[in-house]
Amino acid sequence: MTLDEIKPDQECEIVDTTSGGIMEQRLLDMGFxxxxxxxxxxxxxxxxxxxxxxxxxxxSLRHSEAKQVEVTLL
Amino acid sequence: MSDKSQKIMVALAGQPNSGKSTIxxxxxxxxxxxxxxxxVTVEKKTGSFRLQDDRVELVDxxxxxxxxSYTLEERIARDFLLNDKPAAVVDVxxxxxxxxxxxxxxxxxxxxxxxxxxxxxxxxxxxxxxKIDTQKLSQELGAPVxxxxxxxxxxxxxxxxxxxxxSKKRQAAHFRINYGDDLEPILDSLxxxxxxxxxxxxxxxxxxxxxxxxxxxxxxxxxxxxxxxxSGVILKLAEEKREAFKLEHKKSPQKVIAITRHQEAxxxxxxxxxxSKEITRTLTDRIDEVACSRYFGPVVLVATIYLIYExxxxxxxxxxxxxxxxxxxxxxxxxxxxxxxxxxxDPFFRSMPIWVVDGTIAVLNYVPxxxxxxxxxxxxxDTGYMARMAFILDRIFRHFGLHGQxxxxxxIGGLYVGGCAIPGVLACRGMKDEKAxxxxxxxxxxxxxxxxxxxxxxxxxxxxAAYKGIAMFFIATITIIIALSVAKLLNLTVLRKRLRAPxxxxxxxxxxxxxxxxLRRCLERTWLFVKKIITIVILVSVxxxxxIYFPGISEERKAHFISQAxxxxxxxxxxxxKDNPYAGFMAGDNLMDFTRYWRDYKKxxxxxxxxxxxxxxxxxxxxxxxxxxxxxxxGKYKVxxxxxxxxxxxxxxxxxKKLGKTTNKLRREIKEETIITSYMGRxxxxxxxxxxxxxxxxxxxxxxxxSFAAKExxxxxxxxxxxxxxxxKHRLExxxxxxxxxxxxxxxLAIMLFMAMYPPCIPTLLMIKxxxxxxxxxxxxxxxxxxxxxxxxxxxxxxxxxxGLSGMxxxxxxxxxxxxxLVLMGLIKREQxxx
Ligand SMILES: Nc1nc2c(ncn2[C@@H]2O[C@H](COP(=O)(O)OP(=O)(O)OP(=O)(O)O)[C@@H](O)[C@H]2O)c(=O)[nH]1
Ligand SMILES: [Mg+2]
Numbered sequence: 060m061t062l063d064e065i066k067p068d069q070e071c072e073i074v075d076t077t078s079g080g081i082m083e084q085r086l087l088d089m090g091f092x093x094x095x096x097x098x099x100x101x102x103x104x105x106x107x108x109x110x111x112x113x114x115x116x117x118x119s120l121r122h123s124e125a126k127q128v129e130v131t132l133l
Numbered sequence: 134m135s136d137k138s139q140k141i142m143v144a145l146a147g148q149p150n151s152g153k154s155t156i157x158x159x160x161x162x163x164x165x166x167x168x169x170x171x172x173v174t175v176e177k178k179t180g181s182f183r184l185q186d187d188r189v190e191l192v193d194x195x196x197x198x199x200x201x202s203y204t205l206e207e208r209i210a211r212d213f214l215l216n217d218k219p220a221a222v223v224d225v226x227x228x229x230x231x232x233x234x235x236x237x238x239x240x241x242x243x244x245x246x247x248x249x250x251x252x253x254x255x256x257x258x259x260x261x262x263x264k265i266d267t268q269k270l271s272q273e274l275g276a277p278v279x280x281x282x283x284x285x286x287x288x289x290x291x292x293x294x295x296x297x298x299x300s301k302k303r304q305a306a307h308f309r310i311n312y313g314d315d316l317e318p319i320l321d322s323l324x325x326x327x328x329x330x331x332x333x334x335x336x337x338x339x340x341x342x343x344x345x346x347x348x349x350x351x352x353x354x355x356x357x358x359x360x361x362x363x364s365g366v367i368l369k370l371a372e373e374k375r376e377a378f379k380l381e382h383k384k385s386p387q388k389v390i391a392i393t394r395h396q397e398a399x400x401x402x403x404x405x406x407x408x409s410k411e412i413t414r415t416l417t418d419r420i421d422e423v424a425c426s427r428y429f430g431p432v433v434l435v436a437t438i439y440l441i442y443e444x445x446x447x448x449x450x451x452x453x454x455x456x457x458x459x460x461x462x463x464x465x466x467x468x469x470x471x472x473x474x475x476x477x478x479d480p481f482f483r484s485m486p487i488w489v490v491d492g493t494i495a496v497l498n499y500v501p502x503x504x505x506x507x508x509x510x511x512x513x514x515d516t517g518y519m520a521r522m523a524f525i526l527d528r529i530f531r532h533f534g535l536h537g538q539x540x541x542x543x544x545i546g547g548l549y550v551g552g553c554a555i556p557g558v559l560a561c562r563g564m565k566d567e568k569a570x571x572x573x574x575x576x577x578x579x580x581x582x583x584x585x586x587x588x589x590x591x592x593x594x595x596x597x598a599a600y601k602g603i604a605m606f607f608i609a610t611i612t613i614i615i616a617l618s619v620a621k622l623l624n625l626t627v628l629r630k631r632l633r634a635p636x637x638x639x640x641x642x643x644x645x646x647x648x649x650x651x652l653r654r655c656l657e658r659t660w661l662f663v664k665k666i667i668t669i670v671i672l673v674s675v676x677x678x679x680x681i682y683f684p685g686i687s688e689e690r691k692a693h694f695i696s697q698a699x700x701x702x703x704x705x706x707x708x709x710x711k712d713n714p715y716a717g718f719m720a721g722d723n724l725m726d727f728t729r730y731w732r733d734y735k736k737x738x739x740x741x742x743x744x745x746x747x748x749x750x751x752x753x754x755x756x757x758x759x760x761x762x763x764x765x766x767x768g769k770y771k772v773x774x775x776x777x778x779x780x781x782x783x784x785x786x787x788x789x790k791k792l793g794k795t796t797n798k799l800r801r802e803i804k805e806e807t808i809i810t811s812y813m814g815r816x817x818x819x820x821x822x823x824x825x826x827x828x829x830x831x832x833x834x835x836x837x838x839x840s841f842a843a844k845e846x847x848x849x850x851x852x853x854x855x856x857x858x859x860x861x862k863h864r865l866e867x868x869x870x871x872x873x874x875x876x877x878x879x880x881x882l883a884i885m886l887f888m889a890m891y892p893p894c895i896p897t898l899l900m901i902k903x904x905x906x907x908x909x910x911x912x913x914x915x916x917x918x919x920x921x922x923x924x925x926x927x928x929x930x931x932x933x934x935x936x937g938l939s940g941m942x943x944x945x946x947x948x949x950x951x952x953x954x955l956v957l958m959g960l961i962k963r964e965q966x967x968x
Contacts, residue, residue, distance in 0.1 A: 079385075081635065092391065101425060104427045120635075124635055
């Protein structure tokens with residue numbers, strides 16, 4: 060499944076990033092690498108974007124961007 | 134000693150929000166210089182401080198998570214490190230986030246840089262139960278490690294010592310990442326090949342270049358092309374190795390490189406960090422539970438925006454009531470130094486400088502507002518709430534090609550009523566998304582800035598007096614509706630090809646901002662603004678003055694006016710009578726002296742508030758010239774405490790009053806004729822056949838055109854054009870209605886909407902030029918609002934007339950239409966995000 064499908068308060072582990080290009084590089088730089096545990100913290104009031112917690116810091120992505128991260132639910 | 138001292142260049146690098154600027158400030162104190170990196174809008178902050186016998190030049194680099202060539206900030210930081218070759222680099226790390234921060238440290242180390250590791254925010258780390266073994270960390274990285282608490286100034290001395298020894302040694306950190314058995318052999322062979330190229334390998338760190346080529350970094354490839362004769366061979370070799378790696382391992386080298394760096398960071402953290410407690414819920418979490426929640430989030434956001442508006446715009450405006458007299462006083466001071474005014478014609482070297490000074494203080498008047506605004510923005514930035522604003526609003530703004538971060542510039546520009554586009558444009562700085570940033574810069578001037586408000590109030594007073602509240606609400610909100618549609622339109626057209634950045638946004642933990650930091654930033658920005666703007670305002674107002682006052686009225690007309698003035702003076706003397714004891718005091722040049730005395734007296738009396746002040750004015754003028762004083766008092770004055778009625782003085786008073794009226798009338802006529810025959814006036818007349826479709830006659834044209842220099846002047850110019858008949862004092866609304874009998878509410882509505890879409894003032898245009906780095910965008914920002922405003926005005930006026938709508942009907946119809954357009958615009962699908 061992909062990261063955008065995970066509901067708030069659920070945790071998952073990253074399997075791979077798939078987008079390529081600038082988007083993928085950004086995700087890699089921010090620590091979205093295989094094996095990392097990631098928790099969905101909350102949706103924005105209008106549902107998009109979403110806030111995540113990984114490696115002790117918080118980061119928000121749009122759903123369309125989170126779709127490019129493959130994960131497995133923990 | 135000073136001539137022997139060396140200049141040592143040192144740079145501060147680090148991830149965003151790690152405290153670089155704070156460290157910069159404690160190291161340099163107040164000595165700093167803020168500018169932009171050439172050609173781009175990223176701030177370049179340099180400062181210097183003494184270190185024993187040497188002078189250190191410190192450069193604050195933009196904060197970056199990584200050093201790829203994808204974002205502007207990263208490119209700037211990287212180019213600086215590569216080309217300016219600082220003697221040492223202080224890598225500022227957020228100790229509470231060590232693992233992620235090390236990711237950048239590795240990349241710095243790879244660049245063969247003499248590093249000093251600054252473990253900042255050690256207090257935050259301790260609070261979270263994170264204990265870092267600095268010795269171990271120093272061993273691992275092969276670089277000195279200093280812990281600091283930036284906002285408390287802790288660790289400053291040790292940091293300086295470390296900087297000194299690192300810059301003296303100029304020895305690169307001996308840390309080297311092992312990218313694993315799959316990649317290392319490839320890197321090795323490519324590195325060998327590159328070292329054979331003399332020029333490039335002497336210019337750039339070879340290992341770094343090798344890694345970058347494997348990462349398929351475009352800028353690194355450019356370097357190879359530039360500095361190596363065999364660039365074709367090398368790039369082809371790198372490309373082949375990359376492709377082969379991808380095929381064999383099903384992963385791109387850049388992914389493997391990034392993963393290895395993260396793993397290495399994890400390993401080092403494991404080796405040097407002990408956690409005493411596991412904190413699951415930080416204070417930031419608890420705040421965000423409310424601040425970003427479904428229902429409270431928007432409420433908090435609106436409250437924040439309202440607070441900014443209230444404090445900066447409303448309260449700031451109140452402060453200007455206190456600072457204005459100061460400016461007015463300096464204006465009078467300057468005026469008193471200039472050649473004095475004439476009877477009916479003022480000398481050029483008086484009227485021109487006064488015009489310029491008026492234009493300048495009109496802008497300076499807003500400085501209190503800027504001070505408050507900039508302080509509030511600094512607080513928003515420092516606390517971390519800015520990211521939350523973007524988080525909450527992104528969904529809405531994205532539909533119009535904007536970004537969650539667009540809201541702040543729009544608020545500052547005057548989202549509701551009253552703002553200022555200059556700091557609004559400036560506030561677009563932090564936006565990473567180039568496309569959204571440009572769109573925001575271009576629509577901020579459509580908001581209702583403070584200077585437009587008096588114009589609205591005047592026009593609403595003319596035809597919508599019964600519906601003041603509704604009309605004001607209409608004009609305040611219609612601008613947002615139009616601006617959003619415009620943003621989308623720009624996005625689909627002129628900005629189509631611009632780069633979009635991924636949204637990926639860090640939500641930093643909340644910080645309590647420091648007073649010093651906020652003050653410093655707010656003063657810095659205000660000063661920058663004042664310096665830049667004032668010079669331009671002066672230049673432009675000289676030009677506008679020339680357009681409004683030249684070529685001036687003909688010699689014939691001049692002679693005509695002068696003879697009329699002389700005629701009036703003759704009548705005055707006749708009425709006074711030859712045997713009047715005051716006749717001598719008024720003869721010859723004395724009449725001019727008296728005229729000035731009279732004007733000054735009237736002005737001083739008007740300006741004096743309260744009994745005491747009035748008495749002081751009386752006393753002052755009495756001492757200045759007793760004979761004149763007797764006249765301006767209509768012959769009623771006290772001598773040694775006794776009231777005297779002076780018949781002769783009263784006679785002079787009555788005669789002069791008549792003369793004064795005549796001269797004022799002449800002055801007004803001269804001014805009107807000057808404006809009509811000026812270049813601007815001719816343009817106004819010339820355009821009338823066109824602007825008639827929008828309901829503008831030449832008088833309106835002149836007023837609108839002259840607003841270009843500063844919108845504050847629009848009401849003043851109208852005041853000049855619609856003079857009240859001599860002897861009668863009517864409000865400007867009434868005078869305009871009197872003169873423009875044919876006007877309907879549609880005329881006024883069209884003018885109002887044109888003003889709402891009015892092109893940015895000169896200072897704003899200048900800001901746009903600075904922030905976009907291009908004259909092209911500045912010109913675009915000038916002309917598109919004119920086109921848009923004209924279309925809307927014609928639409929309202931001609932359309933409204935054809936349909937026979939009343940002012941209110943036209944207003945409602947237009948509002949609904951604009952809303953429909955807005956919704957349609959929002960529904961147009963956005964193009965694919967990124968390649
Ligand atoms: N608690 C604590 N706060 C700090 C420390 N150093 C800096 N801060 C605060 O952290 C915030 C960010 O600091 P800055 O100096 O602006 O960070 P920066 O690295 O320049 O950020 P960018 O320019 O955005 O990359 C400010 O509110 C500082 O007051 C520290 O050692 N401890
Ligand atoms: Mg900074």
